[in-house]
Amino acid sequence: MKIIISYPPLADPQKGIPLLSQNRQFQYFKEPTYIYPVVPATAATMLKQAGHDVLWLDCIAEDIPYEKFISIIKEEKPDLIAFETKTPVVKQHWKIIDNIKCQVSGVRCVLFGDHVTALPQESFQNSQVDYVLTGGDYDFLLLNLCNVLERLRVTSYELRVTDLEPGIYYRQNGQIKNTGKFKLGHDLNCAPFIDRALTKWQLYAYKNGNYKRTPGTYIMSARDCWWGKCTFCSWPLLYPEFRLRQASNVLDEIGKIIGEYRVREIMDDSGTFPVGEWLRDFCQGMIKRGYHKKIYLDCNMRFGAISPQDYKLMKNAGFRLLLFGLESANQTTLERLNKNLKVETIIESCKLARSCGLYPHITIMFGYPWETLEQAQKTLELGSWLLKKGYAYTMQATVVIPYPGSRLFEECKKEGWLKSLDWDDYDMKQPIMQIPFSQEQVMEFAQAMYQVSFDPKFLLRKIFSLRDADDLKYLLRAGKKVFGHIFDFRKQ
Ligand code: SF4
Known part of the structure; x- marks a missing residue:
């Protein structure tokens, strides 16, 4: 066929x-980004x-x-x-x-x-x-x-x-x-390593804000997230069961990527990267095979999931960027989202990861129907503080959108929070949930988060952290993206 x-x-x-x-x-990006x-x-x-x-x-x-x-x-x-x-x-x-x-x-x-x-x-x-x-x-x-x-x-x-x-x-x-309810019984170790030439991997190898070094590419060590309970996340719908590949299978794929495609950075896009014994086996394998000297690794992680020893091991194994979902600085919101997370843990984890030489990237959301203007301001302040202090390295701000299949979407329907059921309106160009302050203010919070990048302290920290040409190129690319994101949240 x-x-x-x-x-x-x-x-x-x-x-x-x-x-x-x-x-x-889901987001539209003004500045081209390809995953x-x-x-x-x-x-x-x-x-x-x-x-x-x-x-x-x-x-x-x-x-x-x-x-x-x-x-x-x-x-x-x-x-x-x-x-x-x-x-x-x-x-x-x-x-x-x-x-x-x-x-x-x-x-x-x-x-x-x-x-x-x-x-x-x-x-x-x-x-x-x-x-x-x-x-x-x-x-x-x-x-x-x-x-x-x-x-x-x-x-x-x-x-x-x-x-x-x-x-x-x-x-x-x-x-x-x-044919009935889908089943997730497939053994991920039996899936072939991706034919990256067939799927034109180079289209996605450069324009991506996660990469410090290019060309970069993506893998998935697992499908999808071992936590899988956040109410706004629609991915637990696709993957209600968390499944892992064997660490050796992932390492073999990384070896192939390094050898065949000359990739310099890999983003693992499992919802949350595996932790515990699996993570330690994987990191030791990276070091033993010498891959840690050839590539950087980035992954999604949860705050509070990793011990100081494991952060150090990750650093030694080649990990660089860890993407954490901060979502909100308000404890009540974290509980309503079922994040199983304390605000203090956010700060501790960022500090700890940074002290081990890793770079935390934080994702932040605005526009919860139950959050007041003051609470949104608190989130902006925490995110800004983490970035200015250098405890967080980069960030992404979004307006929370409840997608069909998520628990938040069901809650919205029950509470009458949805402003529209026209799917075209779910594109993050405006809040889709009723909130206790104006639509423009939500967009301004997201923009204000990106504007931290122009803070003198933040800029100086970035300039003093430059070590090589890759750092400089990364900083210039990131600057362009920040302008793009500010445009993404402009007034409609
Ligand atoms: S931790 Fe991330 S991937 Fe996992 S359920 Fe929450 S939002 Fe989704």
Whole structure:
């Protein structure tokens, strides 16, 4: 079968670059930023290894306009085209699917991602989509679907539901059917290492604020987060069970990435990086194999999850940037979000990681319906203090958006907090929940967080921390991104 895995061009390039993959809070970035889509790239690799003809077509990263996208599909005549979708762009994807079906006969369209996992029927009601894959193992599901369709194509075999894995929605005789609730029983150690050439890894190797050294790339040691209980996070929906690859399997992939692609920094995008014995085995493996001298590693981490000894070991193993979800400086908010976190732990962990030579990146959110202006101000002050003191190295500010499938979305529906159920409005260009102060003030809080970068103390600290050309290049790239983020939260 000929299969295209694509991120189609979206209608409004003025909004910026949409961050669709592995992004728990969707955002458009004015300054181009590309996240390597690990699970779709694994799907492409699996399909190719199974003998299918696969084309990777990320029109956002490749800046391919819509007309060209359609002409590529007409020329390639794929049997199937699959997209990852998210809430703020799902309506655009429905239109694109209808247009593809109208212009290219015989192509089947597949959607996957967190939005369609929460609301699988909706896409059938609003578009001519043929299949929806639910759950986070859509690489395994897409392979299963394509193998079954291929068998149907070459034989007179009848489709039986039992041939398809659980979690697949499809149309049959005008009805929407499904194969039951998705299961996450796939062994991640059996997934192939990503074919990075097939999936054009270099498109994603430079324009990404996490990398100090380029080229960089992404891996996932686990799916997805061992905590998995934050109420605003829709990823526990995709991965209600946390699964790990063996440390040796991840190390083998890192060895291949260093050897074949000459990568200098790797971001592990598991929701939260594994800790405990696994982390220690992994770090010791990095040191033993000498990889710690060749690359930097970045990962998502939770405050309070790591002992001082483990932070030191991580530093020795090549870790650099640790991304922490701070979310709010208010204890009541942390409890309402089910973060299982104390405000004091945020400060302690940042100090500790920094004292071990690691660089904490903090993510902060504004616009909780229960937070007052003073409470939002407190969050701004804590974030600013951590950055100015050098306890946090970089930051990302967002406006909290409740996505379908998250517990916060359900809470919003119950409490009547939602201002709109039009998915186009969930693009973080404005708050979508009712809040006790103005919409402009929320956007100003996010902007103010980025403006800390112009504080003289912060700037001096950055200048004195410059050690090599990579530091300088990183600082210049980061400066550009800060301007972009300030623009991202401008008044509409
Ligand atoms: S720590 Fe919370 S927000 Fe982060 S991935 Fe896990 S559940 Fe989601």
